[in-house]
Amino acid sequence: MNCREQSAHRAAQGMSDMKSVPSDAYMSLAQSYGPTFYGALRGADSARDFAGNSVLDFNSRDSSDDQTGEDDDSLEPSAKGGSQYDNEGKGSGKKPREPRSLRLSINARERRRMHDLNDALDGLRSVIPYAHSPSVRKLSKIATLLLAKNYILMQAQALEEMRRLVAYLNQGQTLSSSMTSSLNSTLAPFGQSSVYTYPGTTVASTNEKCTAFPAAPSNICKHCTDKP
DNA sequence: TAGGCCATCTGGTCCT
DNA sequence: AGGACCAGATGGCCTA
Numbered sequence: 001m002n003c004r005e006q007s008a009h010r011a012a013q014g015m016s017d018m019k020s021v022p023s024d025a026y027m028s029l030a031q032s033y034g035p036t037f038y039g040a041l042r043g044a045d046s047a048r049d050f051a052g053n054s055v056l057d058f059n060s061r062d063s064s065d066d067q068t069g070e071d072d073d074s075l076e077p078s079a080k081g082g083s084q085y086d087n088e089g090k091g092s093g094k095k096p097r098e099p100r101s102l103r104l105s106i107n108a109r110e111r112r113r114m115h116d117l118n119d120a121l122d123g124l125r126s127v128i129p130y131a132h133s134p135s136v137r138k139l140s141k142i143a144t145l146l147l148a149k150n151y152i153l154m155q156a157q158a159l160e161e162m163r164r165l166v167a168y169l170n171q172g173q174t175l176s177s178s179m180t181s182s183l184n185s186t187l188a189p190f191g192q193s194s195v196y197t198y199p200g201t202t203v204a205s206t207n208e209k210c211t212a213f214p215a216a217p218s219n220i221c222k223h224c225t226d227k228p
Numbered sequence: 229t230a231g232g233c234c235a236t237c238t239g240g241t242c243c244t
Numbered sequence: 245a246g247g248a249c250c251a252g253a254t255g256g257c258c259t260a
Contacts, residue, residue, distance in 0.1 A: 239252095
């Protein structure tokens with residue numbers, strides 16, 4: 001099995017590896033950002049309100065980073081994980097191996113690379129909303145990525161709501177020009193085309209009026225948007 | 229004790 | 245050739 005085939009195999013088994021998370025739960029994660037996520041990931045007891053202060057209750061757990069010693073290029077292979085070099089020189093008949101020094105250098109590089117990746121994940125954790133207190137367990141890697149994704153989607157949705165509101169206010173409402181321009185400039189960096197439009201959240205024309213409340217456009221009226 | 233998560237080692241592949 | 249990236253294997257730590 002070559003590397004690419006291994007990738008496909010791993011992707012296929014990826015979900016089954018995460019036995020605690022049903023695949024449909026992951027599907028729902030893409031559409032929502034709330035307790036379902038944590039409920040699926042860590043059990044219902046871990047779920048808290050998303051907007052609240054304690055999204056997670058991972059009890060206390062030492063940072064996994066603490067398990068990692070300082071980056072030590074001379075780390076012996078037996079420190080963690082097995083080493084196929086433990087049997088070096090004992091004639092397996094396979095491809096000739098790199099010199100020991102080269103192997104150590106490659107290992108060190110890989111270790112650095114993974115540390116950089118973990119640093120980036122820490123950076124991501126620091127900017128997504130979940131409880132950061134020491135009593136809360138650090139988000140796992142997969143949880144961090146899924147949470148970040150859903151957070152981005154949620155922000156995009158909020159932006160879209162804001163855009164609708166501005167459009168509504170600009171329509172026949174007496175809004176000071178300074179306020180209008182301020183809002184517009186705030187939203188300017190987020191061009192309409194750059195914002196992800198959610199499946200199922202069709203943006204109605206602002207010209208359509210609500211049937212129940214004719215004064216309001218239908219696209220910002222819950223009465224209208226909830227209609228099938 | 230089983231399962232989840234993680235760090236590390238390792239070999240393969242691709243890119244510069 | 246050397247480095248980056250990837251995924252499998254392995255073993256340790258922690259929690260339910």
